[in-house]
Amino acid sequence: MKRALFIFFLFSLPIAQAQIVGPSESPFFSIRQNGVSTIVANGDTVWTGPSLTMNIGNSLDWIAPSGLDSIDSGVGRAFSIAVNKDTVFAGLGFTSETLAGNQPAGYGYYISTDGAEAWRFIDFPLDDQPQEICDPNSSEYYNPNSLEDYNPVCDLQFTYGGETYTRVRITVPEQSPPYNVARKGNIMFSASWASGLLRSTDFGETWGRVILPPTNVDLLSPDQTYSWTSQFSFNGGSGVINRFDPRGDNNLLGFAVHIDSQNRVWFGSAGGINVSENALTAPLDSIIWRNYRTNGSSDGILGKWIIEIKEDTTTGKIWMTNWIADGLDRFGVVATNDGGQTFERHLIGEKILGIGFKDGFIFVAGENGLFISSDDGNSWRKSPQIKSPNTFIKETAEFQSVTATNDRVWIGTTDGIISSDDLGDTWEITRVNFPLSGGNQYDPEAKSVKAYAYPNPYSPTQHELVRIRFEVENPGEVTIRIFDFGMNLVRDLGSYSANSTGAHEAVWDGVDGKGRNVANGPYFYMIEGAGSSVNGKILLVD
Numbered sequence: 278m279k280r281a282l283f284i285f286f287l288f289s290l291p292i293a294q295a296q297i298v299g300p301s302e303s304p305f306f307s308i309r310q311n312g313v314s315t316i317v318a319n320g321d322t323v324w325t326g327p328s329l330t331m332n333i334g335n336s337l338d339w340i341a342p343s344g345l346d347s348i349d350s351g352v353g354r355a356f357s358i359a360v361n362k363d364t365v366f367a368g369l370g371f372t373s374e375t376l377a378g379n380q381p382a383g384y385g386y387y388i389s390t391d392g393a394e395a396w397r398f399i400d401f402p403l404d405d406q407p408q409e410i411c412d413p414n415s416s417e418y419y420n421p422n423s424l425e426d427y428n429p430v431c432d433l434q435f436t437y438g439g440e441t442y443t444r445v446r447i448t449v450p451e452q453s454p455p456y457n458v459a460r461k462g463n464i465m466f467s468a469s470w471a472s473g474l475l476r477s478t479d480f481g482e483t484w485g486r487v488i489l490p491p492t493n494v495d496l497l498s499p500d501q502t503y504s505w506t507s508q509f510s511f512n513g514g515s516g517v518i519n520r521f522d523p524r525g526d527n528n529l530l531g532f533a534v535h536i537d538s539q540n541r542v543w544f545g546s547a548g549g550i551n552v553s554e555n556a557l558t559a560p561l562d563s564i565i566w567r568n569y570r571t572n573g574s575s576d577g578i579l580g581k582w583i584i585e586i587k588e589d590t591t592t593g594k595i596w597m598t599n600w601i602a603d604g605l606d607r608f609g610v611v612a613t614n615d616g617g618q619t620f621e622r623h624l625i626g627e628k629i630l631g632i633g634f635k636d637g638f639i640f641v642a643g644e645n646g647l648f649i650s651s652d653d654g655n656s657w658r659k660s661p662q663i664k665s666p667n668t669f670i671k672e673t674a675e676f677q678s679v680t681a682t683n684d685r686v687w688i689g690t691t692d693g694i695i696s697s698d699d700l701g702d703t704w705e706i707t708r709v710n711f712p713l714s715g716g717n718q719y720d721p722e723a724k725s726v727k728a729y730a731y732p733n734p735y736s737p738t739q740h741e742l743v744r745i746r747f748e749v750e751n752p753g754e755v756t757i758r759i760f761d762f763g764m765n766l767v768r769d770l771g772s773y774s775a776n777s778t779g780a781h782e783a784v785w786d787g788v789d790g791k792g793r794n795v796a797n798g799p800y801f802y803m804i805e806g807a808g809s810s811v812n813g814k815i816l817l818v819d
Contacts, residue, residue: 299782370383444521
């Protein structure tokens with residue numbers, strides 16, 4: 278079967294040449310969407326979010342496993358995935374519509390132990406609701422009048438190092454999506470923002486909340502006592518109490534978790550990087566953490582907000598992204614080979630989203646592009662825009678995630694997936710192109726069409742380009758033009774010599790023939806060639 282992926286070299290094409298490209302196939306078994314923020318691999322198999330599709334051996338077809346009702350028929354999306362041999366552990370989140378606007382929320386977990394043949398769903402762990410006296414909407418509500426009226430029964434008590442403390446209840450899933458998961462044996466971790474770091478020691482049957490150091494505390498150890506900062510509101514005012522509360526402490530907000538080859542657990546928060554030698558095995562009341570954060574030194578981290586942690590197993594070095602949490606922080610990447618005592622700094626100023634390794638090469642995905650190093654980070658090259666005669670990744674695409682199978686490196690972007698079997702010299706592009714002749718595995722009953730435009734409605738500011746996909750039934754010259762509602766010519770996208778039949782694409786950037794941005798409204802495309810013509814509508818809303 279002819280492949281739908283196209284190998285290309287990293288070179289630039291004038292926009293006039295790149296306005297019409299093809300042919301490209303539209304496989305029925307495709308990825309669900311072109312925005313791929315999560316991608317992980319094991320052996321020759323790669324998994325992607327948000328719909329938990331997998332590819333084996335760089336096949337043309339992407340498999341959507343059955344039994345994922347919470348994704349296929351529900352609102353759940355795979356925010357994070359961990360894979361080891363036949364076991365897949367996925368953290369699900371969703372977008373919750375609230376009075377305060379849309380909020381990311383925790384949905385639960387999927388676990389498969391047989392290579393995705395069967396799945397077990399686990400609800401996202403939440404705390405029980407408090408008593409009626411704690412509910413302001415209840416007639417039994419007790420309204421405190423001072424800090425002394427604080428009633429710990431409204432919160433939860435926990436023990437650490439023999440001392441009893443309180444923590445706020447997490448009773449709603451909002452602001453607790455599982456941004457990152459990790460597993461070793463029956464031990465599972467979930468970094469879930471407001472829910473912090475969750476741990477299960479029985480393969481997901483029960484979960485406990487891991488106690489973390491307060492902000493600006495270097496060491497959390499059971500032989501010491503601690504104070505966390507929490508605002509407590511009472512009738513007529515508020516004050517600070519000692520309570521484990523993610524609303525008042527950035528180091529309790531979880532975004533990344535990693536188990537390294539030495540069985541250390543690394544937890545990335547908005548308050549720095551936390552490292553534990555015993556978090557895999559110790560009881561919750563005895564886990565020891567060291568916290569590393571920005572300290573003004575030249576060998577410390579760049580920024581306290583950590584969203585990705587990866588180990589280069591060939592060197593044992595731990596790499597992590599650094600984001601800005603406060604005014605003194607900087608974007609970039611850091612790496613440590615001494616457990617966090619010192620850090621190397623790389624790509625300072627770049628907002629990085631993903632890190633991966635393949636055969637001595639380091640691949641770093643960021644909002645501003647893809648960066649590659651072949652010498653352990655001593656030097657970096659930035660890939661130019663990725664394009665070919667058949668398809669391309671648009672210039673404004675963000676590179677979001679990195680993984681590697683046995684023989685390829687894979688990069689998830691906001692405009693598709695790219696993969697390479699020669700360490701980035703050439704690439705293949707995987708994009709979901711809805712078939713002109715019917716649907717795909719996500720919408721098998723879709724009707725056949727002659728052409729369509731996507732995204733539609735189209736925003737030049739948000740989407741950069743609108744793609745016009747059409748079928749060439751006979752080789753020959755093809756001309757595509759854009760008209761306004763009054764059928765006045767807005768833009769001639771040029772002529773294209775289609776040497777092959779099949780699906781082709783034209784792109785329009787929302788400007789007229791003189792390079793001016795066009796006004797909001799409906800526009801029409803007309804495709805003419807080889808004795809046929811087809812037209813369609815684009816709604817431009819910017």
